[in-house]
Amino acid sequence: MEPKIHLLPEELTHKIAAGEVIERPASILKELMENALDAGATNLQIEIEKGGCASIRITDDGEGMDPADVPLSFRRHATSKLAVFDDLYRLSTFGFRGEALPSIAAIARVELLTRQPQAVAGTRIVVENGRIQEVRETGCPVGTAIFVSKIFDAVPVRKKFLKTEATEQAACMEVITRTALSHEGVKIRVLSNGRQQWDIPAAPDKGRRLGLVLGRETSDSLLAVKGVRGNISITGYISRPEVARSNTKSIYCYVNGRYVRDPLLNHAIMTAYRNLMEAKRYPAAALFL
Ligand SMILES: Nc1ncnc2c1ncn2[C@@H]1O[C@H](COP(=O)(O)OP(=O)(O)OP(=O)(O)O)[C@@H](O)[C@H]1O
Ligand SMILES: [Mg+2]
Structure with missing residues (x-):
């Protein structure tokens, strides 16, 4: 050959x-x-x-x-x-x-x-x-x-x-x-x-930027999140359960400033909302790890 x-x-x-x-x-x-x-x-x-x-x-x-x-x-x-x-x-x-x-x-x-x-x-x-x-x-x-x-x-x-x-x-x-x-x-x-x-415009903090990017209605309902475990820290904002969306598109997760779309992270967020939201409804969130 x-x-x-x-x-x-x-x-x-x-x-x-x-x-x-x-x-x-x-x-x-x-x-x-x-x-x-x-x-x-x-x-x-x-x-x-x-x-x-x-x-x-x-x-x-x-x-x-x-x-x-x-x-x-x-x-x-x-x-x-x-x-x-x-x-x-x-x-x-x-x-x-x-x-x-x-x-x-x-x-x-x-x-x-x-x-x-x-x-x-x-x-x-x-x-x-x-x-x-x-x-x-x-x-x-x-x-x-x-x-x-x-x-x-x-x-x-x-x-x-x-x-x-x-x-x-x-x-x-x-x-x-x-x-x-x-x-x-x-x-x-x-x-x-x-x-x-x-x-x-430039915003003084992420909360205000969220309002400008995702709309007033979402930003008015946001709760600040802060936590540290070991060498991992998390900050950001999540929506109140009343502001439910029909898909996970408004969930934004970042690791070291890089946007990531990770099923495990989404699952962790959904677990936190489990008894607060109907099935097939999703929160808005911007979380920075
Ligand atoms: N907008 C910019 N301002 C200044 N320097 C730039 C800009 N865009 C590119 N460069 C320079 O050109 C180099 C090549 O850019 P390129 O995006 O190809 O590679 P990189 O950013 O180093 O790596 P990656 O491929 O992971 O993005 C950069 O390392 C940087 O020095
Ligand atoms: Mg580059």
Whole structure:
């Protein structure tokens, strides 16, 4: 028999790897928001077109990037957040893999403008389908602005499996909600198809942020939660049993600032409400472990 194993071309392996990080527009948004927060941003502007299927722009006021780091940031496994293996045990950032930007740029066109506070000029880079098209000095505000377009144009199968614009838009809004709840000090403005959808000011505490994000009715009924056991602590808010919902969508759990959707945690919350709520009714909660 003839040997039949061959190595895949690099461009193809990148596209396959990108598929694991970037499934839909909301995944792009999640990665870009996390990068902005890792850069210390306190002000985010998010613009999505057609539910994020056409384009996503996110502008932050974070620390920006050094010109030399800009092309590197699009290389796989290039990160400023992790240096040695043990760093994984003391991570304070969302990012650590150095995968997000190269993955996004493997399946779309990315235009990035960035400037550090002390720098006189910023840098503009354009990367499309994994290839750097342009890098040059430019004038721009301090922080980073990233514009992602032609999303999945080079991966037609992915494009075909996108849901309706409304569904993708809802997924984007969910990503924004999750981040908004855990980062109450960050101002977030969201425009969808050019129209303002959200303008959430920085809030002094998570309780007030919850009201702005989940609505007055929910926030008025919230009870503060606080507890410590061993080296695990929990803080947050839960709704009074009267404010029952028909699904678990309003239960937001975070571990070390990262949103998690975990059946075990949900089960623990439901157990606490067992005799207080009818079957198939669920509370609203935002809990931070
Ligand atoms: N908005 C931003 N502001 C400042 N620096 C950024 C921004 N976005 C990315 N960077 C820089 O680019 C690098 C690469 O970003 P990328 O998201 O690809 O990797 P990461 O965040 O390090 O890890 P992960 O893949 O887990 O997200 C980051 O480590 C960071 O130094
Ligand atoms: Mg990242």
